[in-house]
Amino acid sequence: MLIGRPFHGWRVAWAGFWVLFIVYGIQFSYGTFEGAISADKGWSATWLQLAYASYILAYSVVSAWTGQLTDRFGPRKVIATGAALLAAGYLVLSAAGSLAMVFIGLAVIAPLGMSSSWVPANATVVRWFSARRGLATGIVGSGGSAGGIVAPPIAAWLVGEFGWRTAIAVMAVVGGVLMAVTAMVFVRDPESIGQYPDGRSPDVADRPMTRSRFVSRPAGFVVETTRSSAPDAENPLTAWTAPQAWRSSVFWRIFGMFALTFVVVFVPFAHGVQYARSLGFSPLWAAGVISSVGVGGLVGRIVTGPLSDRIDRRRAVMLALAVETLSFVGIAVSEGLVLLYASAIAFGLSYGGSVAVFPALVADYFGRTHAGAIVGRFFATAGSFAAVGPYVAQLLLDATGGYGWTFSFAAVANACALGLAFTLPRPGLLPRRTTAPPTG
Template identity: 40%
Template sequence: MRVFYGWIVVAGAFLVLFVAYGAQYSFGVFFDALLREFGWSRASLSGAFSVYAVAYCVVGFPAGRLTDLWGPRVVIAAGGLFLGVALAGMSLVAELWQPYVLYGLVAALGMGTAYVPCNTTVVKWFVARRGLAVGLASSGASVGTFALPPLAQLLVTAVGWRTAYVVFGVGIFVLVNLVAQVMRRDPESLGLSPDGARRPPVPAAGADDGVGPLTRAIRTPAFWMLGATFTATWIPVFIPLVHLIPFTRDLGHSALTGAWVVSTVGIGAVAGRLVMGAVSDRIGRKPAVGVAMALQAVGFLGFLLAGRGLPLLFGDALVFGYSYGAISTLFPAIVGDFFGRGQAGAIVGFLFALAGAMAGWGPLIAGAIYDATGSYDLTWTFSALLNVLAVILLVRSEPPRSARA
């Protein structure tokens, strides 16, 4: 029996997200090494990641539009080039402004052509099993978050952070450009139907086509409510992934232990993506997202207790990772449900640029709070409250009328 090509697309997306996000969340390893070598403040170096987070989310919009127009192969391959060059170039850093350019801008161009093109392409290949498919594809990001930070720490220890950056850059360039060749725009481009159905599915009126192009989606309350919901949950989402290693060192543990804490976030995120993606196909996308956001609030509060021992720190990293993975997986799926497959790249990209760009402020604010108070306690509390707000906004979000007809 022939395998439905949509699952090959899922596998390709998994690999691209594995290397891209694994490298992204290894930033904490290099962050610690750069702080030690140059003596920069946490806030000043966190700013480079904040610029990166804003820029790569903003790039998601044109990347989504270009994916709708050209298909994912060219866009993802270009992303591999930008990301590989940026990481290899980081090996030459000597001044604080250089990470802002190389990581904050050039690497952001690469990452912006990973998340949105991969996930929106998977959304186009599936309808009935959309949650499961997006969960499997995006779990690549979580597996990368688990596998690559410890590898980065071992490389930094063995050969230094400069050589480690070169290894990461070359590896990502080669692998992403190879995998990009298997990506295809949608099932119709190969004469197939979503989910591998023998005949095209017959959805309820408007349920798959949604409200049409981006210009019409923007005019709906649903668009802005979803944007506000994900803005609230994403403002603090990068804080643990940037600050967990120095936070762990502040608690008296080694940098390698900190890298394993970040990896534990990745393990939790794999579970969150796989479990909640499939669960959302059964209970609905909104309830699943709401549960994940509530868990993320609990996860942030749990970091306040991390000083009581490593089991609590690792356990809380699992909870945070589970919720983080679920939310990022269900985002393109719920947008696809609200607005349809046809313009998924543009709509997901625009919302990702709108809401995701706010995540850039989180690490910068956390660094400034730490520099001012010597503690992350206020940061963890503020982050939990933002996720409570996100749940409230989600409850008030409803699909456009044309999608409910």
């Protein structure tokens, strides 16, 4: 390690915080923009929600490639390019004179930029940490929640003062520039600059450690003990590639768990303001629902990430899913602001906690060498389900005239995800191998 050089990993983690602050701050402001766009142009909310759903689907799918590009070219180039594309997409949206332009800007160009944020940032951070991986990913993820707190009120003010076109353009340009500048802080991994995960010195990193690993058996996984020469030690025999992970049943169990929770995860963000308005609250109080989710998400990421470093990370996910299930029940039966805000905060706590732990959980099972490609595949598959939720919620609203069925369905989906989480083995190092990984 370079003597006297501060550990760069924490700078990478905080750079990830600011990248997610920017991109999710803009994304979570869409609910504010949508009402103004619909009122000004006369376009139906259903079409605008379809554009938003297409945006989520597109950036989720493309994340499979941006994860691989991050592994190949490094996060700096990927995130900087994404900054330009994200700004360009929202600038096209701000100038939209037809629904076709809305879809081009929001569902075609902007997703290319958005896909260059969450996966590259988290995949890079898990390479920098092992023992404190949960804390680091919690810092990165909290940026998205902080953006959800700060950005929607700013967007609402900009729309009120200058109109929706100027508001979107200002946020696009400022966000794009700041994201590009922040990208310069990213470095692929500690080894590339002579450092070690968690900032350990060479003598500590080389000291043998006792770690748990899982061995495949016909009846499932059993815990054994192995010697590791370094924290999160990997070599060509132990580092999982994305295709190898894809063939593991553990991958598909995690996929099912997150697909079930992701399918409804953006419903509160896309419909929270409209739901509160339907209960009779003013636009200002309604916007507070999104900010409440942001406050809860910020706390959830800060708490759950480091907590997962101390306990079984799988159990941290279970706790988050249980709270998320209850939060949707609370939203569904809300009639006043107290329960609605409390449920929104609880949703933020659970959603923020599970998302913060997710990349660390994946790295625990499959290692950090190919983290970009593996996390990208998860995000592209399970994350794509998130695109369905907001649009289906709009269709249910049109059919039933209320949000009761939507939030009840969300509670059931999270309960099923919780049940699936119980089937996961305890995280640990997977066995050494010479060809393909175990499939049990």
